[in-house]
Amino acid sequence: MRRLIVHGGAGRIAPEHGAEALEGLSGALEAGWGEIDDATEAAVAAVRWMEDSGKFNCGRGAVLNLQGRAELDAALMTGRQQAGAVSNLTYTPKAIAVARKVMEETPHVLLCGRGADRFAKAMGFPRETIGTSARRKLYRELRSDLVNGRGGHGRWSDRKPSRHPAWWEPLKRLVHVHPELLHGTVGAVAVDARGRIAAATSTGGIFLKMEGRVSDSSLVGCGTYADRDVGLSATGIGEVIIRYTLTRSIAELYHLRHEGVQAAADRALATLPRDAVGVIALDRKGRFAVAKNTKNLAWATRSDGERSVRQGLS
Numbered sequence: 570m571r572r573l574i575v576h577g578g579a580g581r582i583a584p585e586h587g588a589e590a591l592e593g594l595s596g597a598l599e600a601g602w603g604e605i606d607d608a609t610e611a612a613v614a615a616v617r618w619m620e621d622s623g624k625f626n627c628g629r630g631a632v633l634n635l636q637g638r639a640e641l642d643a644a645l646m647t648g649r650q651q652a653g654a655v656s657n658l659t660y661t662p663k664a665i666a667v668a669r670k671v672m673e674e675t676p677h678v679l680l681c682g683r684g685a686d687r688f689a690k691a692m693g694f695p696r697e698t699i700g701t702s703a704r705r706k707l708y709r710e711l712r713s714d715l716v717n718g719r720g721g722h723g724r725w726s727d728r729k730p731s732r733h734p735a736w737w738e739p740l741k742r743l744v745h746v747h748p749e750l751l752h753g754t755v756g757a758v759a760v761d762a763r764g765r766i767a768a769a770t771s772t773g774g775i776f777l778k779m780e781g782r783v784s785d786s787s788l789v790g791c792g793t794y795a796d797r798d799v800g801l802s803a804t805g806i807g808e809v810i811i812r813y814t815l816t817r818s819i820a821e822l823y824h825l826r827h828e829g830v831q832a833a834a835d836r837a838l839a840t841l842p843r844d845a846v847g848v849i850a851l852d853r854k855g856r857f858a859v860a861k862n863t864k865n866l867a868w869a870t871r872s873d874g875e876r877s878v879r880q881g882l883s
């Protein structure tokens with residue numbers, strides 16, 4: 570059974586933004602479903618649509634780092650153990666397409682920073698400015714909160730936050746008080762009629778991240794993973810997802826316990842810090858899972874077997 574599942578990030582989604590997120594996911598599903606004869610094409614098309622929309626924390630709509638610049642991360646992995654990824658890409662918002670080029674045109678898996686930018690240029694992507702005016706406005710507000718010690722529970726006076734060793738704690742507190750800062754990363758997992766699986770994830774990361782920070786989304790086995798039998802895309806606090814190598818751990822549980830993809834995802838999430846992550850997954854037969862320990866996770870799925878799209882914010 571062919572299936573495509575997409576997510577638009579985990580966190581706390583305000584009711585007024587919920588409808589917009591689901592509408593965006595429907596657009597992505599439609600774009601991906603048009604390519605469902607090939608799982609890789611479908612997953613990439615769905616993510617590309619969300620990157621172009623400017624509505625999610627990826628591609629054109631990416632959040633900004635502490636210096637006010639977007640640095641994009643994305644990864645693509647197929648069930649044939651092929652993978653391509655980029656981290657800290659600034660040259661173009663089309664991060665998933667560049668990740669795919671890394672997979673297809675280089676002997677490497679992950680290109681970072683300047684190397685990723687140069688590679689994107691060499692592959693013919695036009696240079697485009699990343700970052701919407703709404704993102705810039707929020708960036709200014711947040712940065713001012715951060716440097717003035719507001720938004721968290723403590724005061725923090727360092728004027729060069731990116732160099733301060735205590736940078737992460739205040740940011741963690743900020744994100745805890747404003748979990749809405751996190752949501753918006755996107756992902757897609759597809760299985761085609763031949764049982765081929767592909768998983769793709771794309772993100773701008775977390776608002777006010779340190780320059781050069783690498784997210785889980787671009788790391789195989791952390792935010793993005795696929796093998797012959799199962800594909801997964803995660804979202805949430807990247808540092809948690811990386812420490813638990815989340816998607817690979819869920820795949821291991823799936824293989825070892827034979828309880829199905831939903832049980833594997835639930836089991837893995839039960840051991841994680843609360844309010845941190847969400848994940849979508851599917852297996853070769855088109856069975857899917859949606860799991861989260863955040864308040865919301867925006868997702869939508871479509872398959873051959875079902876008449877209509879299934880979607881939710883939970």
Ligand code: ASP
Nearest residue numbers: 751754774784804805807
């Ligand atoms: N996982 C992403 C990151 O840490 C953020 C997200 O999923 O919203 O960069």
